Amino acid sequence: MNALDKKLWRELWAMRLQALAIAMVIVSGVAIFIMSLSTLDSLTKTRDNYYRDNHFADVFATLKRAPLSLVPRIEKIPGVDKVETRVLAYINLDVADFNDPISGHLISLPDNNSRGLLNQVHLRSGRLFEPGRDNEVLLSDEFVKAHELKAGDKIFATINGRRKALTVVGTALSPEYIYQIAPGAMFPDYQRYGVLWMARTPLASAYDMKGAFNNISLTLSKGAHSEDVIDRLDDILRPYGSIGAIARKDQLSNRFLTEELKQQNTIATVFPIIFFSVAAFLLNVVISRLISLEREQIATLKAFGYSNLSIGLHYIKLVLMIVSIGIIIGIGAGTWMGIGMSNIYMHFYSLPYMIYTLKPQVIFFAAFISVLVAILGTLFAVYKAAKLAPAQGMRAEQPTIYHTTVIERLGLQRFFSQPSRMILRNIERRPFKSLLTTLGISMACGIMMVGGFQEGAINQMIDVQYNMSQREDIIALYAEPTSQKSLYSLRNLQGVEYVEGFRNVSAKLSFEHRSYRTSVNGIPQSSQLMRLLNTDLKEIDLPEKGVILTDYLAELLHIKPGDMLTIEVLEGQRTTLQVPVIGTAKQYLGANVYLQQKMLNRLLKEGSIISGALLKVDERDQSLVYNKLKEMPRIAGVIEQRSAIKGFYETMNESILFFTFISTLLGGSIAFGVVYNSMRIALSERNRELASLRVLGFHRSEIAYILLGEQFLLTLVAIPLGFLIGYGLCAYLASQFESDLYRIPLVLSPQVYSFAALVVIASSLISAIMIWRNLAHLDMVAALKAKE
């Protein structure tokens, strides 16, 4: 090793704490980059493999009933590769010792003991069906776990009005139900919703589907367009009660997964940018300071004939050493976090396995960006060092030029002591550096707010959707639209306090060239249980004529109040309607159309008909009501959102904790990195000055005030600025995460602000304590002896 390299190692060791503080910021950037990209790659790869191996279909359609003789016609549609028909039913379930309503989808598997042609199940445990036994079912793995069931256990299902005992023979997962939620629900609830598979013959006979089907999925041959196939398929299936086929991209479970991947992608871009810019700034200040301390050494080396290039490279090497530490630890931490995240995803989504994928190019790119940013951040300082004319370097540096500050020019100095004036002058002397320091600390504050934002947003989402807007305790879904009069029997149940009917139909909405498929909801004129809210969360009256749209849907269609919306009903008579849009309603979940039930009945040219009922139930009688509802043959399913929400919170708590932990760690590392480094630099710059003050009789606390006061002042300015940055970051993320499935409300609770501020202040305090110890070792004698 040559002498200059030895110098490098010794200097790195001497500045190890500062180097480590910077390296930690780089660690954070690299780690979050690797974590989010590897999670993204892992999820994508796992999904693709799972879809491919289990032959996940490209097009799906549900209908009332069609004969199997239709299949050859469908197979002949150009672009269709494989076709599989199924019998599918939405049923009520009963598990021993569990009183809440459970609903489920019962799906047919071929009788020949196979896992199906398309959307093949992944058998987790147990076995497939034995021929001749018509009561065997496979259950979704999550459901079995939630109820602690095992092979051989019995559960009960109301199949077409008849209660039937089913024997669990195995557990399975399906690419169709990676995100496993009940129809109309928002969150997975593995206790109250399950997916079941049963042999086709017994299922078909229970639902009068012998020689027929009510569900079809198909794959496309290479190069085929799903839109063309869907058009042809819809033409064939329309007479059989199809509400229209959908492509894979619109399949619910797949859509949730796609949104998740999109979010990971955003995280992989936004956060590393912040960390890398802070790291560049820190390297810039630290290396600039080091260079100014080594002015004479540089001049001496140049006097001996070292070239600009070799001196420049010398400092670049130092930067690279610090960055390398950051990269190496960052890769480790990022991989660990990536595996952690992937596992959280594997459990949150029902995936049979997770292929953790860390592409070499992700590592390479992380390292490349870190190095690039670090070099860019220090290039100017290094360039200045190299350019320094040796004779000039040998001369003492000019005393820094101070000016009177704004405050003094305003004549306010009498309010400030000499030490306070020193603080203000120092800040004003280098406004750009002070600004960047402040900005760095603000970033830390902002990042921590992102960590806390998620929880508050979910609370608000649920509060608005389920406490203010949808106020029912139970939703009862009818198997078929039924007369309004059916509400009487519900109203008379013991414990039922209030009942309202609703009518909904699937429809395709269109305005100009844009269209969207959703459900059109008819609700009572002054509904007590389903209230629409405006932007200020005040209740909106449903208009006599016209419809109210979810605000996001109006944006999606570019439609505004006064415009005419085209509604193409996909059920029954399949009428096409033109209705005026009256207003929009604030909703965080879904994208729907609302109008008066009477008006919808009138538009559909039907009597007072409802699709289901909303019930307000006395809590004490809730299970009694469930039991009664289960006995009613016309009720296909019962949804109880509140317990689903509770279950969701339990699932989320773990991952929210993980996110809060990580974001605090990341935010804390920035705050500490910035504050500690600026304090260290201030100490080194003002070493002599402070030692002289000590000689003049100042106490340690008094000089600490001068030194640390400046940093605290900057920190205090940084916190409100950080609040703004945090708010902006959250707003950006919320806008990026927005989709028709859900919108994340921008709600930041006081706790989010105070926690972020607290971590920043704590990081500053820790730095201050470390510097306080250095102040004890100020060498007064040496400070006076040393030359200027």
Added chain:
Amino acid sequence: MKIAQKLNGEVVFHVKGVTKTYQMGEVEVHALRGVDLNLYRGEFTVLLGASGSGKSTLLNILGGLDTPTTGQVLYGKQDLTLADEHALTEYRRYHVGFVFQFYNLIPSLTARENVAVVTEISKAPMTPEDALVLVGLGNRMDHFPAQLSGGEQQRVAIARAIAKNPDVLLCDEPTGALDSQTGIMVLEALQRVNESLGTTTAVITHNAGIAQMANRVIHLTDGLISDIHVNAQRVQPNQLSW
């Protein structure tokens, strides 16, 4: 020119009409106002002058650390005033050895490594060990600057300057920060190098006593040469009155 004849007459530096003006904050300083001077091979010269007389500026220009505002400086046949950054670096690397008043050692390197910093980039250097032995520091090679006395540090600096076998040795107040006893040891080291290696040596000082050990003494006053004096009899460093 007696001195030229005595020292086989080869001119190493030819300085003609050199001026130097620079900006110190808001003040314009005229450090040199027109200097003409020749330095000869193997000669030991002392540049004497009060603080601010321009002697350091002259030395820096001779060493290629600075360029004159006007005038010409020839090193042998090379015009230093026309040399670019790269050429000046090469010039310093292969021809000049520097000794500074405050030693300018690299604190994170030992005595041996401080010398090695220079020998590593030279063409035909002596070993760092030989250079340190020459200045009487054979037993202190692995000490860091902070573990050495001022005189020892300055001798490391001299070892560092001579280790490359330079053609010229330029010393800026080499004893300025030292007491007389250590100062004499440093001057002895310089004289030994001058005599044993024949290195052209120029020493800046404001201490008139030191002038007695030189071949020639050049007085600078306010940026001009006010007197050039040849010592008929050189005094040994240990005989100097301080």
